[in-house]
Amino acid sequence: MAHSAKGRWLHNPVVRGASFYFGYWGVVGFYVPFLNVHFLQIGLSGSQIALFSTMLPLLMLTTAPFVASLADRLRARVRILAACIAITGITIYLLGVSTNYWVLLPLMLLMSIVRSPIAGIGDGLVAKMSVTHNVNFGAMRMWGSFGFAAIAIISGIAWQKFGYQPMFVAACLGFLPVAWLASRLDEEAAAPAQGPMWGPLLRNPAMRTLLITSFLMAGSLSMSGTFEGILMESLGGGGLFIGLLLGVTGMSEIPLMRNAPRLTAWLGGEQTLMVGCLIIVLAHIAYAVAWSPVVLLLAAVLRGSGFGLSFVMIVSLVAKRAPAGLAASSQAAMSAAGWGLAPLIGIPLSGLLYDATGGAKSVFVVCVVMALLAAATIAIGLWRGVFTPVPDAV
Numbered sequence: 001m002a003h004s005a006k007g008r009w010l011h012n013p014v015v016r017g018a019s020f021y022f023g024y025w026g027v028v029g030f031y032v033p034f035l036n037v038h039f040l041q042i043g044l045s046g047s048q049i050a051l052f053s054t055m056l057p058l059l060m061l062t063t064a065p066f067v068a069s070l071a072d073r074l075r076a077r078v079r080i081l082a083a084c085i086a087i088t089g090i091t092i093y094l095l096g097v098s099t100n101y102w103v104l105l106p107l108m109l110l111m112s113i114v115r116s117p118i119a120g121i122g123d124g125l126v127a128k129m130s131v132t133h134n135v136n137f138g139a140m141r142m143w144g145s146f147g148f149a150a151i152a153i154i155s156g157i158a159w160q161k162f163g164y165q166p167m168f169v170a171a172c173l174g175f176l177p178v179a180w181l182a183s184r185l186d187e188e189a190a191a192p193a194q195g196p197m198w199g200p201l202l203r204n205p206a207m208r209t210l211l212i213t214s215f216l217m218a219g220s221l222s223m224s225g226t227f228e229g230i231l232m233e234s235l236g237g238g239g240l241f242i243g244l245l246l247g248v249t250g251m252s253e254i255p256l257m258r259n260a261p262r263l264t265a266w267l268g269g270e271q272t273l274m275v276g277c278l279i280i281v282l283a284h285i286a287y288a289v290a291w292s293p294v295v296l297l298l299a300a301v302l303r304g305s306g307f308g309l310s311f312v313m314i315v316s317l318v319a320k321r322a323p324a325g326l327a328a329s330s331q332a333a334m335s336a337a338g339w340g341l342a343p344l345i346g347i348p349l350s351g352l353l354y355d356a357t358g359g360a361k362s363v364f365v366v367c368v369v370m371a372l373l374a375a376a377t378i379a380i381g382l383w384r385g386v387f388t389p390v391p392d393a394v
Contacts, residue, residue: 013133014185017024017126017140024085031092031167032154032247038164040100052104054344055112060119061340067117068124068332072233075187077328082182088116089175096168100144107145119339120332122296125185127319127331132186142257146307149250183303205331206321206385208375211337216374217277217310218338219346220367224284224303226347227354227363228296237293245300252301253308260312269317270387271377276310279374281368288364291355297358306371314338346370 037050067084070349071077098104130137159167197291232245256263256276263272283306285297322330350363381387 012131014135015182016184017129018143019229020122020126020178020185021141022147023143023174023178023181025116025144025146026321027089027149027171027178029173030174030336031147034155034164034167035088036161038167039104041164044104046103048101052108055108057340057343059112059116059340061344062342063113064116064120065329065332065336068120069330071117071121072329076300076347077121077125077186078183081125082179084114084121085175085182086116086179089179090116092175093168093172096165101215105239107286112253116340117328117332120335122182122185122329123315123323123335125187126127126327127185127315131319132381133336136258137316138257138259138260138308141312142308145250145253145257145304152250153247162296170382175248181273188346199301201369204321204385206381206384206388207318208287208319209381209386211333211362213273213277213374213377214334214338215342216315216370216377217280219315219342220280220284220370220374221303221307222339222343223346223363223370224287224367225259226350228287228300231287231361231364232293232296235290235293235296239358241254244297248297248302249300249307252304253311256309260309260316263309264313269313269320270382273310273313273317274375274378274382275306276306277371277378279306280310281375282369284364284371288361288368310374314380 036049036053039052067080068077071080074080080188083134088111091107091114095104095107098107126140127137129135130140155167155170192241228245259350260272263275267275277300283299283302287296288303290296315331318330352365353363355364
């Protein structure tokens with residue numbers, strides 16, 4: 001009976017996808033919200049921390065598409081994903097061993113290299129599973145949001161009591177079983193792609209439109225994510241409210257991730273993505289006019305909802321439109337445009353804007369404009385008829 005139950009678990013695509021997302025983003029919640037605070041406490045300068053912070057988006061733009069393309073060509077997506085996660089865990093442990101900048105620098109570079117392709121390859125595998133097995137991608141991805149929010153809140157309480165040193169051990173031990181969960185995902189059965197990765201994507205008008213949308217949407221979100229804690233503090237919210245801001249944003253992603261197929265059945269996939277971008281517009285308007293910590297928490301509900309819906313729809317639409325054999329490469333391209341190029345451009349510019357205006361609220365005005373342009377990009381694509389009919393995204 002136990003063997004039969006284990007077999008059912010291993011063959012259930014929803015359980016495997018949800019377990020992977022909960023595990024991966026839950027472990028990320030152990031350390032990502034607190035790593036820069038640890039670096040500050042051990043004496044690193046702001047410029048040194050800023051250099052560390054630019055490594056991941058830079059490598060998501062440069063290295064991740066190459067690794068994902070290699071994974072596609074070798075049909076080794078699952079193996080490369082599992083290896084990257086395991087090496088990430090080991091590297092995080094080593095980050096806790098030293099406080100010397102010149103030791104931490106190559107370790108942060110290595111961690112950024114191996115972590116950069118994880119999101120693209122993982123999203124590509126799970127999204128393709130959702131298409132193959134006709135299951136709800138959002139119902140799997142929402143467990144990542146829940147895992148991150150819950151673990152980040154719990155970790156904040158624990159690290160405040162015990163210090164940040166246990167964080168590195170917890171993250172290392174957590175990533176090892178996540179690597180095993182990644183190995184349980186389905187390898188795509190399509191034939192290896194021919195030719196370079198970017199050519200088929202850029203020649204496809206629908207994929208070009210989604211790339212631009214990903215850049216604008218993620219640029220808006222990365223800029224607001226950089227300054228939302230600063231805004232909360234300026235409104236009188238202390239550490240408790242900043243922690244709540246993170247938790248509320250993560251938890252509010254879940255309902256629309258879960259119910260994305262219902263909206264898709266009613267509106268259509270691209271139209272649902274446009275709605276998600278418009279929710280982000282409303283959220284950043286609320287950020288720009290917020291006058292108290294409570295109002296900002298309410299705005300964070302909108303921000304999380306808009307991100308949850310938009311992210312699920314972009315991943316699902318790309319999974320359905322990706323050329324044969326380019327599932328991981330297509331998702332990595334979206335990650336490169338959205339979470340690689342956009343933060344590299346947007347975050348420094350938003351920092352200059354913050355310095356020039358003396359406040360975070362001006363940054364959120366730019367976030368409104370970028371999210372509005374993302375919605376307009378989809379609207380123009382629909383008007384021009386670039387989205388050829390495919391089965392509705394889930």
